[in-house]
Amino acid sequence: MADAPAADGATTLAARMKRVATVAAAAAGQVDRDARFPREAVDALRSERLLGIMVPRDCGGEGAGFAEIAELCTILGTACASAGMVFAMHQIKTASLVHHGANSAWHRDFMARLSRDQLLLASSTSEAGIGGDLRNSVCSIVPDGDHVTLEKDAIVISYALDADAILATARRAPDAASSDQVLVAIERAQADLTQTSTWDTLGMRGTTSHGFKLRARVPAAQVFPKPFAEIAAQSMLASSHLFWSSLWFGIAAGALAKAQNFVRAAARKAPTVAPPGAARLAAAAAELASLKALVRDGIARFERARRDDDELNTMAFAIAMNAVKVQASEKAVAIVQEALTIIGIQGYKNDTPFAVGRHLRDILSAPLMIANDRILANTATMLLMSRLDADLEG
Incomplete structure (x- = not known):
């Protein structure tokens, strides 16, 4: 686990992100040229303990507000757009976790682990057959005892191979309507990823948004309680x-x-x-x-x-x-x-x-x-x- 930033008077969220931005800017050209994950920037985010800042204080986070997170997205985006997008997408998923997982014991424990271990969250909402319509799903979760299984043909999952967990959408059941969806937290060790496409793009090359077939079997408790x-x-x-x-x-x-x-x-x-x-x-x-x-x-x-x-x-x-x-x-x-x-x-x-x-x-x-x-x-x-x-x- 990374050490907390030194108490040197320059430990505001913005000051910490500016240190990350310096690291990100130095690697931005290579990240873009090689279309590779901005590892240096994400390592710096972990070192500055910025991945779990939205997690409530009673779960080990810093309870950072929405405006504060937005400012950090701006700071990092100025230095390296790919690193900034990875941070923004991670915080989007963290917002879903924080705002909608507070009443679930599993999700509260996961919030604590996110903050403690500086976990990186990815998202799987797009899917073959629906394009970019995140409010519909083709795949569904399938009950399997006290677990559920999921098979999803994801057009893209940004930085999936470097994420610690993926939050994926699916229909609530095999016979559910396409818009009757749930969100499932899938830890990386629970995910079987088969890459189906590559991310060779004009820009935002460092998000490494490859396509994957995603298969997983997780405890049913990992399904978010809210639709x-x-x-x-x-x-x-x-x-x-x-x-x-x-x-x-x-x-x-x-x-x-x-x-x-x-x-x-x-x-x-x-x-x-x-x-x-x-x-x-x-x-x-x-x-x-x-x-x-x-x-x-x-x-x-x-x-x-x-x-x-x-x-x-x-x-x-x-x-x-x-x-x-x-x-x-x-x-x-x-x-x-x-x-x-x-x-x-x-x-x-x-x-x-x-x-x-x-x-x-x-x-x-x-x-x-x-x-x-x-x-x-x-x-x-x-x-x-x-x-x-x-x-x-x-």
């Missing part, structure tokens, strides 16, 4: 959209910081002339501020809704979270593209201090996770049955 529909609506939807958006903000901020350095360098060479790209930089900085406000407002809305289960389950809340995801992903892509325009050929080349090629390739995944068109179609359906939010407050 997955509740878990998705009350924590997974919001945590996915908001942690991802925080990460995308970090990627965009990192790219724009390079553009700012480029414009500053030009200004130093010709201090009496407005440098090329200065006006574009100002406009892009305004867009970055708009993205920040969007994400922060989404986080604040979720924090308010968490105190009211009725609000969490409303269409208005789901529509708001969908809007954050769609808008954040589109804004982040536009900001990184503008950073490249400001820098020009020095940003296009991979061997300069101003290179933003990796940022651009990584951020292009944002509108695809989950596809914005799918989200907008779901939102359109909900808008047919709910009132349009036209209030400036609330």
Whole structure:
């Protein structure tokens, strides 16, 4: 087990993550080039004991809040998008565990082990036959005495080979409807993984999101007591959209910081002339501020809704979270593209201090996770049955 960070006065969550980010940034190029798991960053996360910070204090964690986790996603995303995405996806699953496993003895014990041993959680929601529709499953759990079995053809399971446990969705029973789902915690030693595809992608290469046939037999106690529909609506939807958006903000901020350095360098060479790209930089900085406000407002809305289960389950809340995801992903892509325009050929080349090629390739995944068109179609359906939010407050 890793030692706790030294009590040196710089042990805030942000300070700890900044130390991780330094490690992640040093390996980011190699992680991207080789499409390999960001092991150095994850080892540093364990060393700084940042994987279990959302776990409640009475289970051995630090009880970190949602906004704090989002800030950490931004910090790490600025240094290495793949490492930031691994951290974000881990925290999304931890949110499901913390918010929906508190009344289960097995899941509370698992929370304690997550914090104590700094376990890394992965997710298996996508499946052959349903695409990216996480609210439907083809596979089901099958009772087997006091155990259940599961066989799932997972299109992707990010960093599955490096995770300590996988949280997988499945139908409640072989005769259950495709939307009648449960969430099952599967420890790595219980999972039989047969790789079916590789992850050779444009960006986010270090998430190693290969495809797998997943087979497992686990005690029935490892099935979450609440239906997955509740878990998705009350924590997974919001945590996915908001942690991802925080990460995308970090990627965009990192790219724009390079553009700012480029414009500053030009200004130093010709201090009496407005440098090329200065006006574009100002406009892009305004867009970055708009993205920040969007994400922060989404986080604040979720924090308010968490105190009211009725609000969490409303269409208005789901529509708001969908809007954050769609808008954040589109804004982040536009900001990184503008950073490249400001820098020009020095940003296009991979061997300069101003290179933003990796940022651009990584951020292009944002509108695809989950596809914005799918989200907008779901939102359109909900808008047919709910009132349009036209209030400036609330």
